[in-house]
Amino acid sequence: MQKTFLNIGCGRQHITGFVNMDIVKPYDRKLDARKGLPFPECSVDGIYSEHFFEHLTQAEGLGFLRECRRVLKPGGVVRIAMPDLDDLVRRYTSEDWRGDGDMFKLGFDWVENRCEMMNIAMREWGHKHVYNEEELVRIARYAGLEPIGRCRHGCSDIPELAGRETRNSSKLIMEFTLPARSSESRPLVSVLIPAYRADYFRQALTSALSQTYSHLEIIVCDDSANNSIESMTRELAQQDGRVTYIRNQPPQGGLGNYLNCFARANGEFIKFLNDDDVLEPNCIEKMLNVFAAHPGVTLVTSKRVLIDSRGERLPDLPATQRLCREDSEMDGISCANALIAGQINFLGEPSTAMFRKIDLAWVKPHFMSIGGLIGIGAGDVAMWLNLLGRGNGYYIAEPLSYFRLHEQQRQQDPAIQQQGQQTWRKFIFQGRRLGLMPHLLVWGIRSRSAGSNVWRTMQIVTSPLFLIQLRGYFRIAKERYLRRG
CATH class of the missing domain: 3.90.550.10 (Spore Coat Polysaccharide Biosynthesis Protein SpsA; Chain A)
Structure with missing residues (x-):
């Protein structure tokens, strides 16, 4: 069977047997990688890019890596070659600050000092975000890829990816693959x-x-x-x-x-169960069946039922209304976008959902934070956002858990409610930064019902507080802009 390998941001360095893709000619196929990869799920064996990734913003880079994760076959590999920020800093602090940098072979021999060298390396040629190994691994994990390891120039255990680097300044070379399941x-x-x-x-x-x-x-x-x-x-x-x-x-x-x-x-x-909630007997079995049938799913949730202190059923709140009439897979990014923009936790409390431990164990400072922001009063939402950044969600329309409302629970504490509202507002900033919120408004969730490959748009309920919070977000952004100016 013929394998499919992609060379993203190829420039003039075409690789025989690869699909060479770029936004400007020459190319085999035109591509603006910020808009996704035009390949079906699980259809690509390997992806290579040299001196491309640093031309994307952090959010764009996350979007690109999530697309790589989507199109990779199980066992497929992404290889990225780029400048290394650690190497640039070492050169900056060294007497030999020119080192072996490519810029001095590309007509930049007029550079007079290390400060000018550093600024050019960081900002020239359209560079938008320069990485070291620690940061590249962190961003890849947010996108749902796991590091295989750092590679030497031209060396790879994948024959098709060996000997591909053409630039001496490719100091950071790493390979990534899908997480082991x-x-x-x-x-x-x-x-x-x-x-x-x-x-x-x-x-x-x-x-x-x-x-x-x-x-x-x-x-x-x-x-x-x-x-x-x-x-x-x-x-x-x-x-x-x-x-x-x-x-x-x-x-x-x-x-x-x-x-x-x-x-x-x-x-x-992991299946959390709060001490005042209840699971249906088939809850875990049904959720495990979803994970077995859908390898790309990282979060499974379901309809949940509100009950009172006596266990009597309560009417639905906007957050607990059934999302859809039939079990459905939900695109991770559009689901995260709707969650943040709608300002309502329609995915449920910790007792409602299930996930793999590996998909949150890497998060710092802990799994109830997102992008370094601790989700005070909304730690479950921080968990869901991390998981949706690494894969898709799945909604089971059948009620599988009962969420109890009573006066003694922590969520009723006004201080915690206030902290939760502040955290929700901060999710807008983190969502934009981490590529989880490509739209500031709610356009619905891309979803497909069980057994279907056709994606549709699922409409959801949004919070009336959203427009107030959105105005606050723009006010903060404007103030920051004016201070910088």
């Missing part, structure tokens, strides 16, 4: 219960123990002030060895308890 038929799922209130805890834990999918570990991290949760957990643990009880010493608080649960999880998949 387990081939286990029955992967371990970690059900994580960050507990601190005993009122509804027994019902929550019982719903975890009653799952039709049995290969589980159930970890209870207890942040409460008494031994009620411990007593219930140890009672049920005597009947089921899958339960592990951990007393937080000292208490970790809401965020710290989530982080503690996550750190102790051994499963490939």
Whole structure:
């Protein structure tokens, strides 16, 4: 079978047997990589680019890498060759600041000092974002690619990608591939219960123990002030060895308890369960079936039902309305865009969704942050945005969890609500910066129903606070612009 390799931003350096693509001639096929790659999903064996990536903004680079991830076949490789910011800094601080830079062979021999050299290297030829290894790995992971490693000039384990560098200034050469996905038929799922209130805890834990999918570990991290949760957990643990009880010493608080649960999880998949929520018995089984059938999906969620303190069903809020009538795969970026722009968490609280641990374990400072912003009051949304940047979402129309509303929950605290609103506003900035929000307005979500390859637009409900928050965003942007001017 003939393989497909792409040479992106080829210029005049065409590679025989590759599809050589650029925005200006000569090329085999014209391409503006900022607008996507014109290839179907899982159709490309390898992608090469030399001195192209640094000509994209950070958001454009993320968009390009997400397109690479979309079109790559399993086992496919992306190889990027570019200048290395660390090398430029070393040259700047060296006596031999000219070094072996290509600029001095390209008519820039008139450069008189290291400051001029550095500015030209950073800004000339349309450069927009220059990377070192640490930053390139970080950005690739945001896009859903994992590093194979750093490569020497011209060296690769992939024969088609070996010997391709033509520029001496290609000091940073790295290869990336799709994240490894387990081939286990029955992967371990970690059900994580960050507990601190005993009122509804027994019902929550019982719903975890009653799952039709049995290969589980159930970890209870207890942040409460008494031994009620411990007593219930140890009672049920005597009947089921899958339960592990951990007393937080000292208490970790809401965020710290989530982080503690996550750190102790051994499963490939993570299913959070708040101590006042309830899962349907087939919740985990149905979600695992989606992951098995859709390798490109990184987040599975479902319709959830609101209940009160007595377990009685409540009317839907805008955030809990059913997104669609049938199970549907959702394009990750358009879903993230709608989430931020609409200012409503229509994907659900932590108890609603499931994901692979590998897809959030790399996030710094922790998995409830996005782009360095800690999602105070909206940590679940930060999780969903990270996951949607790495792959697609999937919505199960059947209700698989119950979200309890009551006066004692942390979400009712005015201070936390205020912090949450501030975090939502900051998501607009992070979304634009990280390529998750190509549109400031909500245009719906690209989706396709189960068994279909036809993408359509799913309309969603948006928050009435959005226009107020959007005006605030433009006001802040204007103030920053005027200060710079």
